Amino acid sequence: MKKQPVVTVDDFDLKILQLVQVDNMMPQRAIADRIGLSAPAVARRLQQLRESGVIRRDIAIVNETAVARPLTIIVHVTTENERLDLLDAMKDRFLRCRQVQQCYYVTGEMDFILIVNVKDMAEYNEMTRELFFEGGNVKSFRTCVSMENVKTNGPIPL
Amino acid sequence: MKKQPVVTVDDFDLKILQLVQVDNMMPQRAIADRIGLSAPAVARRLQQLRESGVIRRDIAIVNETAVARPLTIIVHVTTENERLDLLDAMKDRFLRCRQVQQCYYVTGEMDFILIVNVKDMAEYNEMTRELFFEGGNVKSFRTCVSMENVKTNGPIPL
DNA sequence: TATGAATGTGCAAGTTTCTTGCAAATTGTC
DNA sequence: GACAATTTGCAAGAAACTTGCACATTCATA
Numbered sequence: 001m002k003k004q005p006v007v008t009v010d011d012f013d014l015k016i017l018q019l020v021q022v023d024n025m026m027p028q029r030a031i032a033d034r035i036g037l038s039a040p041a042v043a044r045r046l047q048q049l050r051e052s053g054v055i056r057r058d059i060a061i062v063n064e065t066a067v068a069r070p071l072t073i074i075v076h077v078t079t080e081n082e083r084l085d086l087l088d089a090m091k092d093r094f095l096r097c098r099q100v101q102q103c104y105y106v107t108g109e110m111d112f113i114l115i116v117n118v119k120d121m122a123e124y125n126e127m128t129r130e131l132f133f134e135g136g137n138v139k140s141f142r143t144c145v146s147m148e149n150v151k152t153n154g155p156i157p158l
Numbered sequence: 159m160k161k162q163p164v165v166t167v168d169d170f171d172l173k174i175l176q177l178v179q180v181d182n183m184m185p186q187r188a189i190a191d192r193i194g195l196s197a198p199a200v201a202r203r204l205q206q207l208r209e210s211g212v213i214r215r216d217i218a219i220v221n222e223t224a225v226a227r228p229l230t231i232i233v234h235v236t237t238e239n240e241r242l243d244l245l246d247a248m249k250d251r252f253l254r255c256r257q258v259q260q261c262y263y264v265t266g267e268m269d270f271i272l273i274v275n276v277k278d279m280a281e282y283n284e285m286t287r288e289l290f291f292e293g294g295n296v297k298s299f300r301t302c303v304s305m306e307n308v309k310t311n312g313p314i315p316l
Numbered sequence: 317t318a319t320g321a322a323t324g325t326g327c328a329a330g331t332t333t334c335t336t337g338c339a340a341a342t343t344g345t346c
Numbered sequence: 347g348a349c350a351a352t353t354t355g356c357a358a359g360a361a362a363c364t365t366g367c368a369c370a371t372t373c374a375t376a
Contacts, residue, residue, distance in 0.1 A: 059182055059216075062314050072262065102309055102310050105304065108300070108302040144268070145265045153311070
């Protein structure tokens with residue numbers, strides 16, 4: 001079972017989180033200067049935030065076009081059957097599919113919303129075949145091609 | 159105008175990108191051991207990838223629940239008028255809105271897809287008032303509340 | 317209100333990681 | 347094959363991070 005952090009975050013932590021959501025390579029000395037603690041104090045808090053899971057991960061964001069994978073597609077998926085075991089199997093498939101960057105299980109008219117990265121529509125077709133037709137329990141899916149990614153990886157407002 | 163990187167990426171770069179999309183705090187020595195270069199060679203390549211924009215940003219991913227902002231909402235927005243200047247103004251509003259983490263300008267039945275982070279539905283109501291009713295050019299919007307974020311911040315498959 | 321425990325801090329020293337100059341190796345071009 | 351350009355590994359220096367310690371602050375209890 002996924003562990004939920006129970007650590008409380010105070011104002012210093014929130015300031016640190018604001019900064020590292022934007023740039024997690026900022027030196028601890030620079031963070032310390034900004035928020036009014038010493039560098040070792042910042043270091044200890046960062047370590048605690050990471051160990052406790054408040055900071056889940058630290059990642060580099062890659063420019064899709066630069067690696068020849070310019071297509072972002074948002075897919076709305078409805079299911080034939082909402083049995084929990086079938087939904088869990090779908091979640092697992094979406095989790096494992098490498099082109100699926102994001103997967104939300106939602107309320108409303110559709111059941112899943114996926115955000116998918118592919119290099120072209122041929123790869124998308126291949127992916128949908130494997131994911132939807134061969135995987136099962138997909139009633140319908142709707143494809144929205146992103147013509148412009150206006151904003152991505154926005155920070156959580158704190 | 160946003161600068162597009164024109165640097166070419168080779169197989170070493172792709173391996174580095176695979177690793178740092180998952181963990182950008184991995185020491186250069188560890189990356190070097192994995193891909194068969196020396197640490198300074200990895201360092202030089204990382205610097206080049208960052209300077210050229212292939213690596214756009216380096217960020218920490220924060221656990222929403224841990225900072226009391228557990229709600230992720232996907233919003234589908236249609237516009238009244240598709241004049242480019244009005245669309246640009248909308249993009250600008252979405253870009254500036256702190257709760258909007260992602261914004262895609264899409265083909266299909268809707269015009270924009272937003273991914274929004276709020277602490278509760280009251281904040282969401284307030285946000286939609288400012289963003290949609292007061293901002294203008296919004297014909298309709300549909301709210302999908304995420305009941306489970308199955309996958310977020312997935313890497314670009316390389 | 318006072319006392320003691322627990323927690324957090326800054327300092328300084330030690331450790332780890334990153335950067336950079338240099339010479340050598342590799343790759344690309346003619 | 348020769349030469350230029352680029353990339354590399356090594357080693358040394360610089361920068362950043364970690365950690366022990368003593369002190370300060372906060373919290374809990376009597």
